[in-house]
Amino acid sequence: MRIIAVEEHYGSRRIVEAIGIPVRAAAELEEKLTDLGEGRIADMDAAGIDLQLLSLNSPGAQALTSAEAVPLVREENDRLAEAVRAHPDRLAALASLPTADPEAAADELERAVSELGFRGGIVNGHTGGRFLDDRAFWPLLERAQALEVPLYLHPAPPPPAVVEVYYRGLDPKVSGALATGGWGWHVETGLQVLRLILSGAFDRFPRLQLVIGHMGEALPFMLARIDQRLPPELTGLERPVSAYVRQNLHLTTSGFFTFPPLLDALLEVGPGRILFAVDYPFSPNQQGRAFLDSIPVSSADREKIAHRNAERLFRL
Numbered sequence: 284m285r286i287i288a289v290e291e292h293y294g295s296r297r298i299v300e301a302i303g304i305p306v307r308a309a310a311e312l313e314e315k316l317t318d319l320g321e322g323r324i325a326d327m328d329a330a331g332i333d334l335q336l337l338s339l340n341s342p343g344a345q346a347l348t349s350a351e352a353v354p355l356v357r358e359e360n361d362r363l364a365e366a367v368r369a370h371p372d373r374l375a376a377l378a379s380l381p382t383a384d385p386e387a388a389a390d391e392l393e394r395a396v397s398e399l400g401f402r403g404g405i406v407n408g409h410t411g412g413r414f415l416d417d418r419a420f421w422p423l424l425e426r427a428q429a430l431e432v433p434l435y436l437h438p439a440p441p442p443p444a445v446v447e448v449y450y451r452g453l454d455p456k457v458s459g460a461l462a463t464g465g466w467g468w469h470v471e472t473g474l475q476v477l478r479l480i481l482s483g484a485f486d487r488f489p490r491l492q493l494v495i496g497h498m499g500e501a502l503p504f505m506l507a508r509i510d511q512r513l514p515p516e517l518t519g520l521e522r523p524v525s526a527y528v529r530q531n532l533h534l535t536t537s538g539f540f541t542f543p544p545l546l547d548a549l550l551e552v553g554p555g556r557i558l559f560a561v562d563y564p565f566s567p568n569q570q571g572r573a574f575l576d577s578i579p580v581s582s583a584d585r586e587k588i589a590h591r592n593a594e595r596l597f598r599l
Contacts, residue, residue, distance in 0.1 A: 285590040286332045286572065287599060290435070290496045290537040290560035292340035293319055293366075295359050298379075302346045315564035316340060319366035324373055330568035332561070333590075336402060336597060337363060338377040341468075342439040343407035345382055352381030356391060364399040375599060376401045377435055382410040385419050389426035396430050402597040403432040403494075408439025408468065414475040416482035424488050433492040433533070433596055436475060438468030438500075445471075464538075473500035477509070480527045481518055489531075492596065496537035496560055498544040502528060503551040528552065533596060535560035536588070540574035554584040558592050 294316030315322070319337075327335060344356045356379045367374045378395030380388040388404075395401040404427065406415065415424065415436075427434050440446075440463055450462040461467060472495055485491060495502075502509075510523045518524070534548050537560035548557055561571035575589060593599055 284586060285334075286575070287334045287336065287559065287590045287593040288332050288561045288563065288568075288571065289336040289494070289558045289593050289597070290437070290535050291335040291337055291563040292316060292565065293337050293363070294340050295362075298339065298344065298347070298355060298359060301351050301355055302342065312564055319363070319374075320369065324370060326563070326568055327373065330572040332568055332572065334373055334375060334599065335563065336375045336377060336593070336599075337367070338405040338435060338437065339363075339379045339407070341407040341437055343405065343437075344379040345407045345410045345439060347381065347383060349381065349383035349387070352383045353387045353391075356381040357394075360391065360395050360399060360401070364395075364401070367400070375597065377403050377405040380404045380406060380423065382406060382420065382423065385422050388420075389422045392423065392426055392432070393430060396432055401432075402599065403427070403434060405435045405437060407437045408471065409442060409475070412442045412444075414478050416475070416478040416484060418482075421484065421487070424484055424491055428488045428491045431490070433494050435494040435496075436472055437496065438463070438472045441467055441471055469497055469500045472497075473502045473505075476500070476502060476528075476532065477524070480520070480524055480531075481513070483520065485527045485531045486521050492531060492533065494533045494535060494558065494596070496535045496562065498536060498539040499532075499534040499548050499552070502532075503534070503544075503548045506551050525551075529556070532556065533558055533592070536571070536574070537562035538566045540566070540570055542578060545578060549580070549584075554580065554587045555592060557588050558596070559588050559590075 344352050360378050363376050367376050378401045382388045392404045450458045506525050510525050529552050533556045535558045561568050
């Protein structure tokens with residue numbers, strides 16, 4: 284069975300330096316993030332992963348100003364394309380996007396897809412405190428639909444004002460974890476998806492496909508409640524919120540390796556919209572693969588999650 288992992292990260296020292304804020308990783312993690320060659324391939328082989336879909340790790344290009352973002356992102360995508368060309372059977376890529384300049388982001392997505400062979404784009408959280416429901420970003424949504432490629436929405440640290448209100452007052456290390464991988468950035472990504480739906484973006488761009496990780500960023504668990512409290516007669520949308528989740532969204536397993544959240548996702552969106560992901564190197568390949576092998580689903584559904592859904596969505 285082919286195994287495709289679709290939320291697998293790499294790092295860029297140039298982007299980190301340009302951001303100008305501490306984005307630190309342990310030495311071993313830093314080494315894995317920056318390795319786009321043999322070490323990464325060896326880690327994949329050890330877990331039986333056939334292909335990684337690479338994307339720039341958070342906070343990525345969304346933390347750059349427009350003047351910095353456009354040239355740096357172009358160079359970074361070119362560098363990533365070289366790595367993919369060196370290992371075309373093992374690596375594929377999502378384009379970093381300079382969303383501080385939405386028109387440039389749309390153009391870069393088209394260049395990366397049409398010229399570099401990338402499979403979509405990656406957006407890490409907010410851009411200057413704004414989500415993609417802001418109509419300034421809709422040229423990017425329109426271009427993604429026209430190109431028939433998905434956008435992956437990945438979490439990022441929340442804006443400082445949000446941190447100040449919701450996450451201060453605890454031990455700094457605890458606050459930092461709570462604001463990010465322990466809670467905050469998951470529900471913030473779910474909120475960004477809800478805002479996109481409620482803005483009417485999917486009525487305007489009905490073929491647009493989004494991907495979110497971490498078993499749906501809490502959305503499957505809340506879906507019935509959301510439909511109850513945000514019905515079409517209130518929202519003015521063409522359909523219930525859950526219909527957009529089931530038709531315009533794909534979920535991945537990244538970093539979530541227990542069965543209950545997967546069961547909830549299966550019940551709410553079905554096996555045709557769930558993709559395998561590890562969240563490498565922040566989660567180990569072996570743990571993700573062991574989870575995939577252990578889940579109590581049919582062989583047909585396991586193959587959908589392992590590779591068939593990714594092949595269809597990303598044209599791999």
